[in-house]
Amino acid sequence: MTAKTVGNDFTMSQQHSYVNYKEGYYYYFRDGDDEIVARCSAWTGMETVYVNGEQVSKFRSLGFNSKHRFDYEGNSYQMIFIVNGAMRGSVECLLIKGDQLIGNECVALNTRKGNKWLAIGMAALGFACGMAGAFIGLSYALG
Incomplete structure (x- = not known):
């Protein structure tokens, strides 16, 4: 995959999920030929979901759970974020297409x-x- 600009704020070049204090939480999924990426700020709570570089959902969430619903090419998706451990900064992300789980990733700021x-x-x-x-x-x- 070549680096591609997503939105105005970062470049989608990673093909794996990760987290750091500067960039926040980054989740990467594939559904067939589609790349589905979520970016969540650890500081502001802003969550943005992209499909193939196109923003499909964006809102701020300050709770322990949030859910993005979006449609892409005739398919209904849900991306769910669940805070598993606030002290560790552990956040799980689930991607659901229709009623099928496409992927599940969990990353944490403090892994110790x-x-x-x-x-x-x-x-x-x-x-x-x-x-x-x-x-x-x-x-x-x-x-």
């Missing part, structure tokens, strides 16, 4: 399992923010 220092750091940050909020609230309450 059981990172205890991340958990300890998040807990410490939560504790510090909670204490700061309590101190400020108490200061206002006492005058």
Whole structure:
């Protein structure tokens, strides 16, 4: 496959799914001769679906699940995104044509399992923010 521009913002040159902090989530599927690609921003929640470089669906989703429905050349498709692990940034993408599963891909920002220092750091940050909020609230309450 040669690199081809998709939309105005990136080039579709990868034939596999991946994720990184800069480009976000990228899912690649094939259905016969058609290349079906989804791009999801990890920062803004914007999800865009392309078929053969043509944008067929786009909207912002800030939930843990979303579903894109689109028709292409007489076929009905659904692309479903499911957040499997918010701490790891793990998002699964399913492509369904009619009632048949075409593909299923799962990628994660943090692939290290059981990172205890991340958990300890998040807990410490939560504790510090909670204490700061309590101190400020108490200061206002006492005058």
